Amino acid sequence: MKTLDAGLVAHLLGGVTTLCHCWRVARKDGAVLGFTDHDRDLVIEGVTYKAATGFTATAIEDQLGLAVSNLDVDGALSSAAITEDDLNAGLYDDAAVIIMRVNWQDVSQRVILRSGFLGQVTRGEAAFSAELRGLAAKLDQSAGRVFQRTCAWELGDSRCQIDLGAPAHHGTGTVVSVISSFDFTASGIGSFVPGIFSRGKIVWTSGDNAGLAVEVKAHSQGAPNAWLSLFLPMPRPIEVGDTFDITAGCDKRLETCRDRFANVVNFGGFPHMPGNDFALGYARQGDNNDGGSLFSSG
Structure with a gap:
């Protein structure tokens, strides 16, 4: 009322x-x-x-x-x-x-x-x-902890604890050429491992899109410039000379957390959680059917 x-x-x-x-x-x-x-x-x-x-x-x-x-x-x-x-x-x-x-x-x-x-x-x-x-x-809207095989944390948050400001996870670049509204090449980030910025974030620091942020779909290294592809086109055209800050991305898999970030201790997923394939599976002759862990190294 x-x-x-x-x-x-x-x-x-x-x-x-x-x-x-x-x-x-x-x-x-x-x-x-x-x-x-x-x-x-x-x-x-x-x-x-x-x-x-x-x-x-x-x-x-x-x-x-x-x-x-x-x-x-x-x-x-x-x-x-x-x-x-x-x-x-x-x-x-x-x-x-x-x-x-x-x-x-x-x-x-x-x-x-x-x-x-x-x-x-x-x-x-x-x-x-x-x-x-x-x-x-x-x-x-869903709230609370999500139990899934992949990590539930956001890269760089208080639970992940990765420092995205560290030189290994953060870079600055300049647009060298524009291929399409999604793709462009950039200088300044050629020393990074290919793919480290995939699923990362770009924040534009100059140009018509200054202040806006967008997620990176894919990242690869060329000679001498890097190639970047965005998930969504920017609202205003990307121009040669535009500058940006870029941070590393994560696909939330255990292997990525271990090999790229050495951060398994803070991994927020459950990679050994049984899925539907396990629930519908059945014992087969010759399999390890002793009731032990399916993931044990012994």
């Missing part, structure tokens, strides 16, 4: 209303944007809610449980506030959203209709559509 401001209650009971919707979007980079379906800008608590920005929402419908609600937010990519480059850069991913019903004649009279986070964003040629997930959707 929502508690309405006394002034808003009186306004609603007056017969004729002057109401509109306002959306407040707080991105992870700290930017706060406001939008309204009113025909002029409104200022609420220091945030200007822009009119005519091509930002509209479907009907709001609440439901029981943790399922994602049916509310979608649609907008025009031509808007000065929301650009295709910002969407491609992920600036709106998981952005916090507040939807309010506001008396545009007195913006102090307002009520919050929904709070949540932007979910899946789909883009067309001239517009985008974003799914708004309620606060309860966070409870529908």
